Amino acid sequence: MSAGNIPKHVAVIMDGNGRWARKRGLPRVLGHRKGVRVLEKTVENADAAGVKYLSVYAFSTENWKRSEMEVAGLMILFERYIKKKVGPLKARHGRIRFAGRRDRLPDSLINTIEEAEESTKNEPGIQLIICVDYGGRQEIADAVKKIIASGTAPEAVTEETLSAHMYLPDVPEPDLIIRTSGEERLSNFWLWTAAYSELFFTDALWPDFGREEFEAALASYAGRQRRKGGRIEEQ
Numbered sequence: 001m002s003a004g005n006i007p008k009h010v011a012v013i014m015d016g017n018g019r020w021a022r023k024r025g026l027p028r029v030l031g032h033r034k035g036v037r038v039l040e041k042t043v044e045n046a047d048a049a050g051v052k053y054l055s056v057y058a059f060s061t062e063n064w065k066r067s068e069m070e071v072a073g074l075m076i077l078f079e080r081y082i083k084k085k086v087g088p089l090k091a092r093h094g095r096i097r098f099a100g101r102r103d104r105l106p107d108s109l110i111n112t113i114e115e116a117e118e119s120t121k122n123e124p125g126i127q128l129i130i131c132v133d134y135g136g137r138q139e140i141a142d143a144v145k146k147i148i149a150s151g152t153a154p155e156a157v158t159e160e161t162l163s164a165h166m167y168l169p170d171v172p173e174p175d176l177i178i179r180t181s182g183e184e185r186l187s188n189f190w191l192w193t194a195a196y197s198e199l200f201f202t203d204a205l206w207p208d209f210g211r212e213e214f215e216a217a218l219a220s221y222a223g224r225q226r227r228k229g230g231r232i233e234e235q
């Protein structure tokens, strides 16, 4: 695979933890726990492949609808994962960032997020972007609020104005969005920046998503023509 065909930004909808656990008669939280281990490996695989930005959908603005027990279990897991992974990520010069609302998360998780961002902010390597309490519609609504608050005249608002007010305006648009577990939808992920992302769906459940599946996604991406509305002249 030539380096030119490696996606700069890979986004992953990590779905199927619940079904993975149910198939084994285990509580859902164990599926989430296995999912976290797969995330650790995926960061390594992405970095080794030359991916510069890996964004992962960990908790949506709609996931609050789940049971209190599942939500609380996930919040604890996020905090533990971040605390454990900041060191190793920093050791490979990686940076950790977050996208999403911060006003509904437990205080201890917010502190952990802020510390992790601060301690890796100057790292030049792969950027791991964890989307927690993230919703694409919420991100757009938040951008509009910021634009109105800045006093921008309506006729001055362009697509670029919106782009500049998204959560992480410096992060390039996702080139490839992978969704596991056989579901073929975005479920409110990266709506604004996903306009021309390539989509890759696999039946593998997230806890079973390994290096082979990741490479299959990259290989599929490498064979695609990204026209973005234009034409690619016949050779």
Ligand code: IPE
Pocket: 014, 015, 016, 017, 018, 019, 020, 058, 059, 060, 063, 074, 181
């Ligand atoms: C994805 O796995 C993780 C989160 C949404 C937090 P699910 O928990 O949605 O797994 P399924 O879809 O029930 O199998």
Ligand code: IPE
Pocket: 013, 014, 015, 057, 058, 059, 060, 063, 183, 185, 187
């Ligand atoms: C999408 O998965 C959100 C995350 C992976 C965090 P869901 O399981 O919440 O999505 P739906 O309900 O199948 O659309």
Ligand code: MG
Pocket: 015, 016, 017
């Ligand atoms: Mg799901």
